[in-house]
Amino acid sequence: MKNNIRVERAIKGMTQEDLSVKVSVSRQTINAIESNKYIPSTVLALKIAKVFKKPVEEIFILEKND
Amino acid sequence: MSYCKVYFTFVKTSPHLLLPNKFKKIGWFIFIPSTIFGIILCINDFRAAWIWVRVFAIANDGTDSNILYFGSRLSNVTDTVVGVPFIIGALLVSFSKEKNEDEFIAEIRLSSLLWAVWVNYILLLVSFLLVYGSPFIEVMVYNMFTTLLIFIVRFNYLLYRNRKTVPDEK
Numbered sequence: 379m380k381n382n383i384r385v386e387r388a389i390k391g392m393t394q395e396d397l398s399v400k401v402s403v404s405r406q407t408i409n410a411i412e413s414n415k416y417i418p419s420t421v422l423a424l425k426i427a428k429v430f431k432k433p434v435e436e437i438f439i440l441e442k443n444d
Numbered sequence: 445m446s447y448c449k450v451y452f453t454f455v456k457t458s459p460h461l462l463l464p465n466k467f468k469k470i471g472w473f474i475f476i477p478s479t480i481f482g483i484i485l486c487i488n489d490f491r492a493a494w495i496w497v498r499v500f501a502i503a504n505d506g507t508d509s510n511i512l513y514f515g516s517r518l519s520n521v522t523d524t525v526v527g528v529p530f531i532i533g534a535l536l537v538s539f540s541k542e543k544n545e546d547e548f549i550a551e552i553r554l555s556s557l558l559w560a561v562w563v564n565y566i567l568l569l570v571s572f573l574l575v576y577g578s579p580f581i582e583v584m585v586y587n588m589f590t591t592l593l594i595f596i597v598r599f600n601y602l603l604y605r606n607r608k609t610v611p612d613e614k
Contacts, residue, residue: 404544
């Protein structure tokens with residue numbers, strides 16, 4: 379699964395820190411998700427989508443081998 | 445927003461079997477000295493007999509070669525005095541929450557635990573095949589503590605690596 383959190387953040391002018399505070403996780407977690415090292419739980423994915431006010435599928439995208 | 449609040453109360457109180465963060469510091473204070481004493485005991489081949497106390501035991505050496513069940517007797521408790529704090533300290537260090545405990549850290553924690561059990565049993569397997577006779581007793585002694593030790597090293601290494609690889613933001 380890939381995601382475009384980094385892009386969405388750039389659009390909103392948010393830092394990783396800002397986003398991590400909004401969804402109550404550490405900055406390492408946001409960084410790990412952005413660099414595809416960690417797949418967030420459904421709850422966290424929904425919360426991130428909520429911050430960007432977009433449906434979750436627009437931010438997290440399934441890949442062929444998923 | 446209230447949904448998030450409900451989730452976080454749930455996470456805080458859910459039975460993750462983790463202790464509050466403050467126990468981690470207490471754990472280090474117990475763990476480090478008892479590790480040092482443990483190493484001293486290892487150097488002494490576990491023959492140190494500094495502390496003798498009358499203890500109640502489920503099983504103990506009897507007066508002759510018999511085993512004494514459910515009785516009290518003067519015993520060398522040096523190993524106990526070092527081993528018990530070591531285990532308590534290691535448990536506190538291992539299973540206290542991080543300051544910023546979240547789902548990613550929970551995943552690192554679980555994968556480190558899995559890694560530690562794998563490595564521990566591979567080492568034990570190798571020792572089974574290559575160590576025989578009385579030296580094997582030493583393997584058994586070490587093996588009582590290695591799972592937790594390997595876990596602590598692995599988990600903290602992964603935390604450190606993760607903290608380090610997070611780039612500074614522009």
